[in-house]
Amino acid sequence: MNGRLQKNGGNVASYFCTADSRVVHAIAKPVSADKLLQAAVWAVETHRGALLADSQDLLIQRDFVQQAHLAKLDTTRESFRWKIDEEMPAATKTYDKKMKDDKTRWKESPGSAFLIASRRAAQKLGGNRAHQIMAAQPLAKLSEVYKEVFEKLTDERVINNRGVIFTAARALEAARESGMPVLLVLYDGKGDDKDEWDSKTKDMVKDVLGSPRVVSVLRNYAKVYVPKRQIAALSNLTDMPLYEEARNSTPVLIITDPAGTKTGSMHGTISPDQLAIQLWPAIHMTTLAHAQKLAEVGELTPALKVLQTVRTVPTSAEIHKRTLLMIDQVKLMVGEKWLAEGRHESALKILAKLSRLSGDEDVRRISADLVVRIRTENAGQ
Structure with missing residues (x-):
């Protein structure tokens, strides 16, 4: 398709959020409409259940959403907490090391030791990666979880410097x-x-x-x-x-x-x-396009000068042929212009030559018709 691919937008991540931008669920990469709808329905039903559990208490809502994600991973909340406890010693060391590093080397504060442990524990549960991530951070703010979701689910980095x-x-x-x-x-x-x-x-x-x-x-x-x-x-x-x-x-x-x-x-x-x-062919094609625009606005002499420049330089056979055809087409426009201005002798000269020598069949035919017209009109005078 003219050197183009169908545009598909690259990797994407979809976040199903509450009105205050807390993420209930997420899904990444281009997916079918049915799969996207399935994830959306699950998010809506889960959020509705969280509100029924308690419409005001965010902690209770988080517990409900976390249990919903863990259920998708065939794990209970109690079992998950045990796994987090197992990860805490190593997570604490990781956190301490990050805090001791020169802060100019990383652009945002490291997650807490508990968050590090939660993410590691969730990853070891197996199953759907999106449910793992959201089980570790149920109802997290979009700003807190979008990077983790995108990078872990698409295997690509979030680029901050654009x-x-x-x-x-x-x-x-x-x-x-x-x-x-x-x-x-x-x-x-x-x-x-x-x-x-x-x-x-x-x-x-x-x-x-x-x-x-x-x-x-x-x-x-x-x-x-x-x-x-x-x-x-x-x-x-x-x-x-x-x-x-x-x-x-x-x-x-x-x-x-x-x-x-x-x-x-x-x-x-x-x-x-x-x-x-x-590199040269694209330059020549651009030059031809410029000449065409000049001709379209009536700048016929400048258009011919541009085309003659391309005609005299080494180029591909295809571009050379196209240039010659465009020269004839512009010359035909010149002949028609002169004819309209009453410059019959000049018009006859250029049109007669085109009718015999042009490589464009339409140009030859139109020029020949105009030549007959001019000669007929001249004969009647």
Whole structure:
């Protein structure tokens, strides 16, 4: 589909919450409508039961919700408490160690020893992972549990630093507005936020993108660097397609037109010369699109100048053929304009040539009809 994949939004987590943002249940990854409905019904019925147990006391409501999750794990609350007690000594050591660490190394306070023990005990129960997580933190605030749910159920990290994605989104939007082709560099992110270039990407940027031949071509491109793990987030911000090539080994280079339609892709080892050859077609296609817009608003002479520029440079046979056809189409528009202005002699000259030599059958036919019309009118004068 024009180099695009059906957009599916990447990994997601759904949280079934109370009115005050306490999580009753959660489910992750794209699931069927039936499975999502089943989880939603369970959450509604469980919350209703908690309110019937006590509409005011949050502790009683938490106990009820926890027992509901534990029942799904074939475990009683008493058995779960025993397992928590077993985990407490090791959990306390973990908590103490985190508290002694330099706080600049982690961005949020560590969970309490009891929470650490509860999560470890729940994980050892077996069964559904979502029920395990929520049994350890029944009716927790969404802000307290969303990260645990997402990371444990999707095997992906919550990315707190979105600077790279917002920068990429702005670059894509600017390319779309200016009509500039795009070179997407997809890489395996490193570092705490998984947005730093990996070693292969660093080498490629230095040795290939930084080579004189490629640099000169890339002046006509918007360059956008995106960690693979954040492609779905960028897609949601910009409606960028989820490209199939992103699954390939890093770094992956994808060439697109200003609208995001893929025109080429590469991954693995590539030389500067090979990349430069791959980059030129998108520039030429963008130039042709610019010429078409000029012609559509009546700027026929500037459009022809742009097209003649493309015609005289080395390019693919397909682009060369398209350029010649567009030149003939614009010349036909010029002939029609001159005819409407009463410049019959000039119009006849350009239209007669098109009727004989144009590679576009429609242009030849229309030009021939106009030539007959002009000659008939001239003969009657």
